[in-house]
Amino acid sequence: MIILKLGGSILTNKNSKKAEVNYTNLNRIANEIKNALINKGMDNFINNNSSDQGLVIIHGAGSYGHPPAKKYEIGNNFNNDEYPKKRIGFSKTQICVKKLNTIICDVLVNHGLPCVSIQASSFITTKNKRINNFNLDLIERYIDEGFIPVIYGDVVLDDELKVAVLSGDQILQYIAINLNLSSKSNKKEVILGTDVNGVYTKNPKKYDDAKHIPVLTSLDDIDELDSTTNIDVTGGMIGKIKELLELAELGIESKIINANEDGNILDALNNKDIKGTRIK
Ligand SMILES: Nc1ncnc2c1ncn2[C@@H]1O[C@H](COP(=O)(O)OP(=O)(O)OP(=O)(O)O)[C@@H](O)[C@H]1O
Numbered sequence: 001m002i003i004l005k006l007g008g009s010i011l012t013n014k015n016s017k018k019a020e021v022n023y024t025n026l027n028r029i030a031n032e033i034k035n036a037l038i039n040k041g042m043d044n045f046i047n048n049n050s051s052d053q054g055l056v057i058i059h060g061a062g063s064y065g066h067p068p069a070k071k072y073e074i075g076n077n078f079n080n081d082e083y084p085k086k087r088i089g090f091s092k093t094q095i096c097v098k099k100l101n102t103i104i105c106d107v108l109v110n111h112g113l114p115c116v117s118i119q120a121s122s123f124i125t126t127k128n129k130r131i132n133n134f135n136l137d138l139i140e141r142y143i144d145e146g147f148i149p150v151i152y153g154d155v156v157l158d159d160e161l162k163v164a165v166l167s168g169d170q171i172l173q174y175i176a177i178n179l180n181l182s183s184k185s186n187k188k189e190v191i192l193g194t195d196v197n198g199v200y201t202k203n204p205k206k207y208d209d210a211k212h213i214p215v216l217t218s219l220d221d222i223d224e225l226d227s228t229t230n231i232d233v234t235g236g237m238i239g240k241i242k243e244l245l246e247l248a249e250l251g252i253e254s255k256i257i258n259a260n261e262d263g264n265i266l267d268a269l270n271n272k273d274i275k276g277t278r279i280k
């Protein structure tokens with residue numbers, strides 16, 4: 001079972017205040033995923049009768065979701081009289097990330113990948129920003145039937161805050177911990193594609209003396225807990241690492257790689273050893 005996260009910094013121009021898809025990366029990565037599945041015998045790979053593999057794709061919101069979520073401060077406390085504005089902000093943000101997901105699924109399906117869109121805001125809730133209701137049955141059924149579910153960072157109803165932002169990184173953690181496929185081996189390979197070669201001692205885009213960390217086991221390995229260089233309402237790299245360290249505590253290893261590098265997604269799906277950071 002492969003759980004693949006495609007970061008918003010890869011699929012969109014995350015530095016842009018405008019919602020901009022990086023079609024060059026999206027088409028290249030769709031091709032790499034398709035070629036990886038063909039290498040694995042595409043029918044075997046996604047057909048539960050003859051393969052122990054399955055694939056779930058999770059993607060971030062990038063410049064589609066983070067700007068509106070920040071503008072409307074989704075997830076922050078608010079006064080009752082501010083609720084109507086917060087509510088329309090929720091609706092606008094949900095539409096933005098749904099538009100991004102539709103574009104991404106269109107490209108993946110046009111590359112022959114049997115993807116199905118899964119919208120977090122239609123069935124997942126949180127309490128104080130942590131998932132408290134996420135039924136995986138349908139996702140498991142889709143995988144058993146050979147589909148590739150594509151779920152993404154979204155806005156959701158929150159039992160304490162009324163509304164909140166749910167990151168793709170938290171969705172990835174929940175799926176990696178709780179997905180249970182009777183028809184496939186439960187060995188999970190967790191791969192996250194972002195726009196840097198993994199985790200460094202500090203932000204490599206800001207500091208020339210940042211040192212690459214091949215294996216990360218604690219936040220203490222990082223000198224500067226900077227999160228990201230663009231608009232990000234879900235904690236950026238540090239938020240990502242926290243989700244993955246919780247996974248590691250449960251014995252589920254993950255790897256952050258640079259999906260900007262041509263061929264890295266293909267090689268990672270084919271279990272080749274490529275530069276990145278293993279979180280264990
Ligand atoms: N210690 C660090 N090591 C590596 N990158 C870091 C570090 N600190 C901050 N960063 C920044 O984190 C960014 C990647 O995190 P980000 O959350 O933006 O990735 P993403 O997964 O593509 O986005 P999203 O979560 O929206 O899907 C890098 O572009 C880098 O500038």
Ligand SMILES: C=C(C)CCOP(=O)(O)O
Nearest residue numbers: 060061065153167168234
């Ligand atoms: C900003 C929204 C709505 C979702 C954020 O998801 P992420 O980009 O995976 O952190």
